[in-house]
Amino acid sequence: MKPIWTGALQSSLSFFFSFDLLAYLCRLMEELLKQIKDYRAEIEAFNASDDKAVEEFRIKWLGTKGLVKNLMGEMKNVSHEKKKEFGQILNEFKQLTESKYEELKLLTSNFKPQTSNLDLTLPGDTIPVGSRHPISLMTNRIISIFQRLGFAVAEGPEIEDDWHNFTALNLPEHHPARDMQDTFYVQQNPDWLLRTHTSNIQIREMQKGKLPIRIICPGRVYRNETVSARSHCFFHQVEGLYIDENVSFADLKQTLYFFAKEMYGSDVKIRFRPSYFPFTEPSAEMDISCMLCKGVGCNVCKKTGWLEILGSGMVHPNVLSNCGIDPNKYTGFAFGMGIERPALLKYGINDIRLFSENDVRFLKQFTSAV
Numbered sequence: 250m251k252p253i254w255t256g257a258l259q260s261s262l263s264f265f266f267s268f269d270l271l272a273y274l275c276r277l278m279e280e281l282l283k284q285i286k287d288y289r290a291e292i293e294a295f296n297a298s299d300d301k302a303v304e305e306f307r308i309k310w311l312g313t314k315g316l317v318k319n320l321m322g323e324m325k326n327v328s329h330e331k332k333k334e335f336g337q338i339l340n341e342f343k344q345l346t347e348s349k350y351e352e353l354k355l356l357t358s359n360f361k362p363q364t365s366n367l368d369l370t371l372p373g374d375t376i377p378v379g380s381r382h383p384i385s386l387m388t389n390r391i392i393s394i395f396q397r398l399g400f401a402v403a404e405g406p407e408i409e410d411d412w413h414n415f416t417a418l419n420l421p422e423h424h425p426a427r428d429m430q431d432t433f434y435v436q437q438n439p440d441w442l443l444r445t446h447t448s449n450i451q452i453r454e455m456q457k458g459k460l461p462i463r464i465i466c467p468g469r470v471y472r473n474e475t476v477s478a479r480s481h482c483f484f485h486q487v488e489g490l491y492i493d494e495n496v497s498f499a500d501l502k503q504t505l506y507f508f509a510k511e512m513y514g515s516d517v518k519i520r521f522r523p524s525y526f527p528f529t530e531p532s533a534e535m536d537i538s539c540m541l542c543k544g545v546g547c548n549v550c551k552k553t554g555w556l557e558i559l560g561s562g563m564v565h566p567n568v569l570s571n572c573g574i575d576p577n578k579y580t581g582f583a584f585g586m587g588i589e590r591p592a593l594l595k596y597g598i599n600d601i602r603l604f605s606e607n608d609v610r611f612l613k614q615f616t617s618a619v
C-alpha cells in the first residue's frame with residue numbers, strides 16, 4: 250500500500266507540471282505564428298534572376314529538410330485545441346510557398362537567355378518598306394496646301410448616277426458639253442456610269458445643305474480615251490469648292506494664286522484665260538509660267554512659256570439651285586486639276602502609263618514619306 254503522502258506529492262507535481270506545459274504550449278504557438286508571418290514576408294519579397302536561385306528557393310522552403318517540413322514537424326507540439334487552427338495556417342503557408350515557386354519557375358523560363366548560337370549583336374533582317382506612289386505624293390501635297398486655307402477633304406463614289414455626274418452640274422441630257430467626255434456606262438443600267446470627274450462629290454456635299462462649304466475632293470475618274478503615253482482611260486483629279494455669302498472671283502484668284510506659289514515656288518507667275526464650263530460662270534483656265542524654261546519657251550510648254558494646270562470659275566446659279574442652295578444669297582467658286590500632268594512634270598516622267606503598271610523598279614524611286 251502506498252503511503253498517503255506519496256500520492257499527495259505526485260498529484261501536486263502533476264498540477265505544477267500541467268500548468269507549466271500549458272504556458273509553454275501557448276508561447277510555442279505564438280512563436281510559431283510569428284515565425285510564419287516573417288517567413289511569409291520573406292517569400293513574398295523574394296525574386297529570382299535565374300534557375301539556380303529558383304532551385305535554392307525550392308530546397309530552402311520545400312525540400313525534404315526545408316522550412317515548410319520543419320514547421321509541419323512542430324504540429325505535434327501544438328496543443329490539441331489549437332491543432333486545427335495551426336493546421337489551417339500551416340496549409341495556407343505551404344500553398345503560398347508552392348505557388349511562389351511555380352511563379353518563379355515561369356518567370357525565369359520566360360526570360361531564360363538563349364543558349365543557342367543566336368548572336369543578338371548581329372543586325373536584323375531588313376524588312377522591305379514600300380514607297381508612296383507619285384500620284385499619292387502629288388495629291389497629298391495639293392491637299393496639304395488647301396488644308397492650310399481651311400479646306401476639308403471630301404470623298405464620293407466612283408460609280409455614279411447620271412444626275413450627280415451630269416444633270417445636276419448644268420449638263421442636261423442633250424447638252425453638247427456631254428460630247429466633251431466619252432463616258433463608261435454600266436451596261437445593266439445606263440443610268441449608272443463611272444464618274445468622269447470628281448464634281449459629283451461637290452454635288453453630294455451641296456445637297457447636304459450645310460453651309461458654308463469649303464472642300465477639296467481628290468479621287469480617280471474615268472474617260473473612254475485611247476491609252477497612250479499622254480492619256481489614259483483613268484486618271485486622278487483634285488477639285489475644290491467654296492460656297493458662302495459674298496464669295497467673289499477675287500477670292501478665287503487669291504486662293505489659286507496662293508496655291509500656285511506654295512506648289513511651284515514663290516517666283517511663279519499665273520494667268521487666267523477665259524474659258525467655258527457648263528457648271529461655272531464666268532469660267533477661266535489658269536496657267537503658270539513654265540518652271541522648266543522659266544517662261545522662255547521649251548518643248549514641254551510647247552514654246553509658249555506657260556503651262557495649263559487647272560480649270561476654275563464661279564459656281565453656276567443653276568448648279569446651286571439644283572442642290573437646293575439659294576443663288577441670290579450664296580455664291581461660290583470651284584476649280585479642278587488633274588494630278589498626272591503635274592506629277593509628270595515634277596518627276597520628269599515621260600509616259601503616263603508608268604503610273605499604273607506596278608513596276609517596282611519605277612515605284613521604288615519615290616521614297617518620300619509625305
Ligand SMILES: [Zn+2]
Binds near residue numbers: 544546548550551555
Ligand atoms: Zn517651258
